Amino acid sequence: MLSSVRSAVEAGELSVPVPGQATVERPKNRDHGDWATNVALQLAKPAGMPPRKVAEIIAARLSEVPGVASVDIAGPGFLNITLDAASQGALARTVVEAGRDYGKNDAFAGLKINLEFVSANPTGPIHIGGVRWAAVGDSLGRILRAAGADVTTEYYINDAGVQISKFGASLLAQAHGRPVPEDGYVGEYVADIARQIVEAKPGVLDLPEDEQLEVFRAEGLALMVAEIQRSMEEFGVHFDVWFSEKSLHDSGAVEKAMDRLREQGHVFEQDGATWLRTTDFGDDKDRVLVKADGETTYFASDAAYYLNKRDRGNEVCVYMLGADHHGYVGRLKAIAACAGDDADRNIEVLIGQFVKMLKDGQEVRMSKRAGNIITIDDVVDWIGVDAARYALARSNTDSTLTLDIDVLTSTSNDNPVYYVQYAHSRMSSVNRNAAEMGVDKGSAEDFKPELLVHEREGELLGALAEFPAVVASAAELREPHRVARYLERLAGTYHRFYGDCRILPRGDEETNDLHRARLWLAEATRTVIANGLDLLGVSAPERM
Known part of the structure; x- marks a missing residue:
């Protein structure tokens, strides 16, 4: 497309800068061609021409491109492009030969992104809201890497402050058989951890009370973090960095951060406290860094943590926070602005809504182990891991999500992960059957793409062609659910193709070039579904 624009510019037919990109989409009505673009409307104003005149110039150039069967102009200047069968069918070979690389792009090449997600307090197991961010965050990291970004995934361990002290006191109370302090932590897991500490530290209950408390706080924290790490790994989520909030205080990073912000002119003293003037950058109120009693706030840690991320060379810092953290958006962006950064570019805050689970039509609210x-x-x-990851990643995080346990454990088309995985296993079955029959798709040189002229074949090729754009948009918009929804459409398109287009010969029928061409197409589809599922951290089973 852009090469045609460039050739028109070089020939003096258009006087415009060649755009860096042009929108090319599959038309909803396939009677309108294989691809459609509004590039003529995009260039009309800078060219000083009516859109249809620009469209005529570009259409003439496009018509000369090998593989383009026709170019029609519609409406005010839309271009509808139809490819010949050989050019369209050749995509199957392209996909198979690219393999795991099909769908990747270099849109974010060289961009270093820090992606922080989950980061739940290490005072209990990861709850359902954190599970959503685990699935979405890990998927987003995979998608951003597929777009060329250098991504560091990170878990922020909130191991300093009041909540950790309450956790330690709750463990100590459990160990002594005393009631848990007010606002403390309850549930079987608290008793389990307290029991583990007593077993691992004989004599701990004979220490002075303050020493006991410190042992239970430190050991309980270590056990809880290890438990979270185990849960994440078993869920298929790997974090490159586990970052300790306490390390910011121990290293003096918090004080250094406040000094840096003071140098920027945004720190002031009032009522005995130290403040950051975040209202200068859109926050609803200024934020306290150090209280009048000398206690450092969580906000001071947040500021130090952001600066630490930037000092590690991260150009973009992405925070993925729960629905109860809406108030953090303004203050985190204000930290970036106070530090002299571009708050619209260097920091992004994504908010995810709540998750509900249903069983037998009723909401499930309680855990046997965690209590509440x-x-x-x-x-x-x-x-299961696959169903959970897929179901949690397939919906826009802006909306509350309801998961039905009965649906997600069923082997029916109502279960979206089953529907997609079944398509992959069905294609794997075709390969096994072909091998048993001695049918081979042949070499790339023997592949005859011009034979793929059936309507269902055209639909499937068109769907395969969309995958790179889907990955690119999912990365750009930070929306992994686009990949999942695409896979469901692709699976449906494949199932229709499978029903209408016989892939393998029957009975004594000789294997012909059409059989082999369809094997290429089926293998291309299997490749794309496997690649898409991998971006979501979901397996692509060969048998179901």
Whole structure:
């Protein structure tokens, strides 16, 4: 497309800068061609010409491109492009030969992104909201890497402050058989951890009370972090960095951060406290860094943590936070602005809504182990890793999500992960059957793409062609659900192709070039589904 624009410019037919990109989409009505673009409307104003005149110039150039059968102008200047069968069918070979690389792009090449997600307090198991971010965050990291970005995935361990002290006191109370302090932590897991500490530290209960408390705080924190790490790894989520909030205080990074912000002119003293003037950058109120009693706030840690991320060379810092953290958006962006960064570019804050789970039509609210929350282990026990990851990643995080356990454990088309995985296993079955029959798709040189002229074949080729653009848009918009929804459409398109286009010969029928061409097409589809599922951290089974 852009080469045709460039040739028109070089020939003096258009006087415009050649755009860096042009929108090319599959038309909803395939009677309108294989591809459609509005590039003529995009260039009309800078060219000083009516859109249809620009469209005529570009259409003439496009018509000369090998493989283009026709170019029609529609409406005010839309271009509808139809490819010949050989050019369209050749995509199957392109996909198979690219393999795992099909769908990747270099849109974010060289861009270093820090992606922080989950980051739940290490005072209990990961709850259902954190599970959503685990699935979405890990998928987003994979998609951004597929777009060429250098991504560091990170978990921020909130191991400093009041909540950790309450956790330690709750463990100590459990160990002594005393009531848990007010606002403390309850649930079987608290008793389990307290029991583990007593077993690992004989004599701990004979220490002075303050020393006992410190042992239970430190050991309980270590055990809880190890438990979270285990849960994440079993859920298929790997973090490149586990970052300790406490390390910011121990290293003096918090004080250094406040000094840097003071040098920028945004720190002031009032009522005995130290503040950051975040209202200068859109926050609803200024934020306290150090209280009047000398206690450093969580906000001071947030500021130090952001600066630490930037000092590590991260150009974009992405925070993925729960629905109860809406208030953090303005203050985090204000930190970036106070530090002299571009708050619209160097920092992004994504907010995810709540998740509900249903069983037998009723909402499930409680965990056997945690008492008052649903944990990641509960979710995995109920529906499995693949179903959980897919179901949690397939919906826009802006909306509340309801997961039906009965649907997600069913082997029916109502279960979206089953529907997509079944398409992959069906294609794998075709390959096994072909091997048993001695049917081979042949070499790339023997492939005859011009034979793929059936309507269903055209639909499937068109769907395969969309995958790179889907990956690119999912990366650009930070929306992994686009990949999942695409896979469901692709699976449906394949199932229709499978029903209408016989792939393998029957009975004594000789294997012909059409059989082999369809094997290439089926293998291309299997490749794309496997690649898409991998971006979501979901397996692509060969048998179901």
